[in-house]
Amino acid sequence: GFDAIVVKGKADSPLYIWVNEGEVQIRDASSIWGKSTSETIEAVKSDLGDKAVKVVCIGPAGEKLVRFACISSGFGFAGRTGLGAVMGSKNLKAIAVRGTKRVDVAEPDKLAERSRELSRRLYENSLEGMRKYGTMLGMQAGQHDDRGYGLKHNWDGGVFEEISKINEERVREITVGEVPCSNCPVACHRHTRVTEPEKYAYDGHGPEYETVAMLGWLTMIADIKAVGYMGHLCNEYGIDTISTGSMIAFTMECYEKGWIDETRLGGVKPVWGDADSAIELIHMIASRRGFGEVLANGIRSAAEFIGRGAKEIIVECKGLDYPAHDPRSYYPTAINYATGVRGACHQRGVTAWVPGGFNIPEWGVLVPNREDRYTMKNAAHIAAKCQDWASFSNSLVQCEFMFWSGLTFRDQVELLNLVTGWGLDAEAVAEISERITTLQRLINVRFGVRRKDDYLPPKMFKPQPSGASAGKVPQPFEEALLEYYRLRGWDENGIPTKEKLESLGLTQEAGYLPNP
Incomplete structure (x- = not known):
């Protein structure tokens, strides 16, 4: 079998890759180029004559190289950073896989026994709300349960009455x-399924919390059927709902301020709370039609094109739009977003989970009381440890949600050893996790990332007018950022030191450090 697939170069015409029991074929995809994600998955399975095949693919947005196009597996999406556009740039429509061979592990009997025990624990302890609502439980926590997120009106914040x-x-x-x-x-x-009104009818996946928050709360569209349909459109086109929601809200604010008008937008009047204009913007972005050509290039590029004060109202870091978790409501998230290896990400550093019950007591990450949410004291430590844990957990390809249901860090280490036989202890895993995060930073440094790229957008320093986090901003930010660098063993410009790299076993990689 194969542990990974590396795709180099660009095909002369559309194709898909078929991996079957260790054999690889390159197959023509001309007939499915232009199809939606769900249509593509069904077409590939039909072409191969096997419904058990697993498929990842891009939709029309990936083909059009929309900068926030994603990769779909049907009910799952690799949503962020525009990987769908990378596939599109290669004329790669899909990858299909089928495998039936046994996966050998180091201690199968002990693993099976431990898996049964953990499954029982997870079922008994599983958050009832997660079973009942899925990730939409975050909507309740975000505003109703004293969290005080401020997404309303493109992050201007305050209570969203609807x-x-x-x-x-x-x-x-x-x-x-x-x-x-x-x-x-x-x-x-x-x-989910909507049958009426007909203009919002769909049958498909979601919407998840991020989709509803970014397409609805951020834009003030207070109609779940419309928001569900908008999410469905994004899924079928293959575009990230987080960045799409951010782009729609940004466009609405630019329109409100008079920086763009309906003539420029082809007759569209994107006002706050108007679902139909937002839906038209999704079509324009995914097809690069009209002003959608500008918006499809991402939030930074769009702000640069529009000019005036547009750069002051975008909410991103390193070009990646903020997800629906507000740093003004928990200050360690500000440090996590600013230093994130791919920009503002709630999954590459899971600080946003901590107020809701996520904790790593072995690493000093504990659930805060209300007062501790609004302090930069210890924020650098929490951000660093949450990033390291995410590096470890993502390497295991493990769901983060299990940690509200009773799975612990020690359980993770034990399961890893039962599978691999490596015999690692918690301290060794901590070092490996830090090495992963540090190596990612070193790669970014080679591409020119420095302290100037570890920032918060202007809106995060503007307090919300109302709500549980009213009047709060994550300060002193610069002091906490320097403390983060110190804890990491990086210099004041955010570059890992040679000594730190060598202490983590990255002696060879230290040779890639820039000249002083």
Whole structure:
């Protein structure tokens, strides 16, 4: 079998890759070029004559090289950073795989026994809300449960009075079933369906919390059927709902300020809360039609093109739009977003989970009380450890949601050893995790990333006018950033020191450090 697939170069015409029991074929994809993600997956399975085949693919947005195009597996999406555009640039429409061979592990009997024990624990301890609402539980936590997120009006914040129209109960009203990952006791994915009004009719995946928050809360669109349809459109086109929601809200604010008008937008009038204009923007972005050509190039590029004060209202870091977790409500998230290896990301550094119950007591990451959420004291430490844990957990390809259900860091280490036989202890895993994060930073440094790239956008220093986090901003930011560098063993410009790299076993990689 294969541990990974590396695709180099660009094909002369559309194709897809078929990996079957260790054999690889390159197959023509001309007939499915232009199809939506769901159509592509069904077409590939039909072409191969096997419904058990697993497929990842791009939609029309990836073909058009939309900078935030994603990769779809049907009910799952590699949503961020534009990997769908990378596939599109190679004329690679899909990758299909099928394998039936046994996967050998170091201690199969002990692993099976431990898996049964953990499955029982996870089922008994699983958050009832996660089973009931899926990730939409985050909507309740985000505003109703004293978290104080400020997404309203493109991150200007304050209480969104109509949030009850797009909350977790409204999603339940359009839910027709749960979709679990294999053997999962939680089943957080949702299968939803809307039949009326006809213009919002769809049958598909989601919407997840991030989708509703970014396409609805951020834009003030208070209609769950419309928001669900918008999410469905993004899924079928193959574009990231987070960045799409950010782009729509940015466009609405630019329109409100008079920096762009309906003539430039081909007759579209994107006002706050208007679902139909937002839907038209999605079509324009995914097809690069009209002003969609500008928006499809990403938030930084669009702000540069529009000019005036547009750069002051975009909410991103390193070009990646903020997800729906507000640093003004938990200050370690500010350090995590600013220093994130791929920009503002709530999964490459899981600080956003901590106020909701995530903790790593072995590393000093504990659930904060209300006062501790609004302090930079220890924020650098928490951000660094949450990033390192994410590096470890992502390397295991493990779901982060299990940690609200009773799975611990020690359990992770034990399972890793039962599978591999490596015999690692928690301290060794901590070093490996830090090495991964540091190596990622070194790669970024080679591409020119420095302290100037570890920033918060202007809106994060503007307090919300109302809500649980009203008046709060993550300061002193610069002091906390320097403390983060110190803890990491990086210099004041955010570059890992030679001594730090060597201490982590990266002696050869230290040769890639820039000249002083």
